[in-house]
Amino acid sequence: MDNTKFFIYLLVMAGVTYLVRMVPLVLVNKPIKNKYILSFLYYVPYTVLSVMTVPACFYATNSYISAIVGFVVAVVAALFKRSLVQVAVFSCVAVFVVEMIMNSI
Amino acid sequence: MNEINSFKKGIKAGFPICVGYFPVSFAFGIFSVENGLSVLQAVLISLTNLTSAGQLAAVPIMVGGGTIIELILSQLVINSRYSLMSVSLSQKLGKSVKMPHRFLIAFGNTDEIFAVASSNKEKVGFKYMVGLILTPVIGWVSGTLTGAIAGNILPEIVISALGLAIYGMFIAIVVPVIKEEKWTALCVATSIVLSCIFYYAPVLKEVPTGFTVIICAVVASALFAFIKPITIEEIKEEVENNG
Numbered sequence: 001m002d003n004t005k006f007f008i009y010l011l012v013m014a015g016v017t018y019l020v021r022m023v024p025l026v027l028v029n030k031p032i033k034n035k036y037i038l039s040f041l042y043y044v045p046y047t048v049l050s051v052m053t054v055p056a057c058f059y060a061t062n063s064y065i066s067a068i069v070g071f072v073v074a075v076v077a078a079l080f081k082r083s084l085v086q087v088a089v090f091s092c093v094a095v096f097v098v099e100m101i102m103n104s105i
Numbered sequence: 106m107n108e109i110n111s112f113k114k115g116i117k118a119g120f121p122i123c124v125g126y127f128p129v130s131f132a133f134g135i136f137s138v139e140n141g142l143s144v145l146q147a148v149l150i151s152l153t154n155l156t157s158a159g160q161l162a163a164v165p166i167m168v169g170g171g172t173i174i175e176l177i178l179s180q181l182v183i184n185s186r187y188s189l190m191s192v193s194l195s196q197k198l199g200k201s202v203k204m205p206h207r208f209l210i211a212f213g214n215t216d217e218i219f220a221v222a223s224s225n226k227e228k229v230g231f232k233y234m235v236g237l238i239l240t241p242v243i244g245w246v247s248g249t250l251t252g253a254i255a256g257n258i259l260p261e262i263v264i265s266a267l268g269l270a271i272y273g274m275f276i277a278i279v280v281p282v283i284k285e286e287k288w289t290a291l292c293v294a295t296s297i298v299l300s301c302i303f304y305y306a307p308v309l310k311e312v313p314t315g316f317t318v319i320i321c322a323v324v325a326s327a328l329f330a331f332i333k334p335i336t337i338e339e340i341k342e343e344v345e346n347n348g
Contacts, residue, residue, distance in 0.1 A: 001141055001142055001143070001146060001167065001168060003146075005167075005170075006146055006167065008173070009163070009166075009167045009173075009176060010146075010149060010150060010153060012173055012176055012177060013150070013153075013154060013159070013163050013180055014153035014154050016176075016180040016181060017154050017155075017156055017159055017180055017184050017187075018211065020180075020185060020187050020188050020191075021187045021191050021212065021214045022191070022207075022208060022211035022212075023188070023191075024188045024189075024191035024192045024195065025191040025192075025194060025195050025207050025210065025211045025214065026204070026207050026208065028191075028192050028195040028196075029195060029204065029207065032196055035334045036330050036331065036334055037330075038196070038334075039329075039330035039333075039334040039335050040326050040327055040330035041192065041193045041196055041326075042335055043289065043325070043326035043329050043330060044189060044190070044193045044322060044326050045193060045219065045220055045223040045224075045278075046279050046282060046283070046289055046292065046293050046296075047292060047293060047296035047321065047322040047325045048190065048216070048318060048322045049220055049275040049278060049279050050275075050279055050293045050296050050297050050300070051296050051299070051300040051317070051318050051321040051322050051325075052216065052275065053275045053276060053279075054297045054300055054301065055300065055301055055304050055305075056304075056314075057269060057272035060268040060269050061265045061266065061268045062262070062265040066265070066266075067269060070266075070269040070273070071269075071272070071276070074269070074272070074273040074276040074277070075276055075280055077277070078276050078277045078279075078280035078281055079280055079284060082277065083121065083277070084122075084221075084273075084274045084277045085121040085124055086277075087273045087274065087276060087277035088121065088125055088269075088271075088273035088274050088277070089273075090273070091270070091272070091273035091276075092266045092267055092269055092270050092273065093266070095265065095266040095269050096262060096263070096265075096266035099262050099265060099266065
């Protein structure tokens with residue numbers, strides 16, 4: 001792709017993405033006292049991550065069967081409080097094994 | 106309140122994110138080159154944006170000669186969730202974080218960095234955040250570079266398996282908390298039901314993913330903030346009392 005055009009696109013894109021993150025972080029610089037807002041902000045990380053994960057993760061691999069197995073393995077590993085890396089690795093290995101089996105049938 | 110402010114601890118906490126990012130940005134590298142971007146262009150996008158979905162959406166617009174308005178709108182919609190995360194993160198930053206620091210931290214407020222920063226019981230300091238951002242950036246950029254150069258070397262099945270890595274991390278963050286705290290569990294369950302409705306229901310499934318994430322997370326979080334107002338301090342006490 002032509003470099004001049006590319007840099008215009010890049011500048012706009014990076015600018016928008018940065019502003020979306022920067023404006024709230026800079027404007028909200030006092031501790032919030034309202035218990036409803038605090039509570040809302042407490043729930044936000046968990047709901048955001050959950051909404052992004054389910055159901056999208058079931059379509060993240062070659063087959064929804066391997067994705068579901070990988071998902072279950074990750075949940076079980078997380079219930080046993082394994083680290084982030086361990087949970088991620090276990091779920092990837094599960095997907096790999098399931099797809100190997102599916103390919104060989 | 107105590108504050109974590111060690112660069113080393115940040116680097117260490119960022120390492121799993123770095124590992125998780127590699128395959129995702131690897132896929133982005135392949136995708137960019139296949140669409141006609143150069144290796145350097147793909148790497149520059151990753152270095153300046155640090156957003157998986159936003160980048161994936163932008164490449165076809167760039168290559169297809171889309172309008173600037175189209176590019177701005179796509180990034181606003183897909184990345185709007187970061188605004189919500191930035192408001193939440195603003196309450197997590199400790200006293201050592203000064204105003205100029207906020208401009209820097211904002212650059213690295215990705216889903217995963219936000220998630221790990223939030224998962225700390227203590228407030229987080231500037232040095233910790235720099236470490237927590239630096240390691241994932243290295244993973245994100247080097248993954249893009251490797252994917253753009255050598256994308257076709259890895260077998261399909263490995264790329265498929267790596268597709269679940271990021272979700273595995275999210276699960277590792279959410280599950281232990283909802284196991285201990287029933288209101289958080291109910292709130293998460295509500296958000297997931299909403300997410301599924303927006304994914305599968307006719308008409309609603311046409312709503313862009315960026316908006317869906319915001320709508321579902323805001324509705325579920327606001328609902329439970331109203332039903333069961335809860336603060337991080339209360340949660341800590343509860344967990345400590347339960348041993």
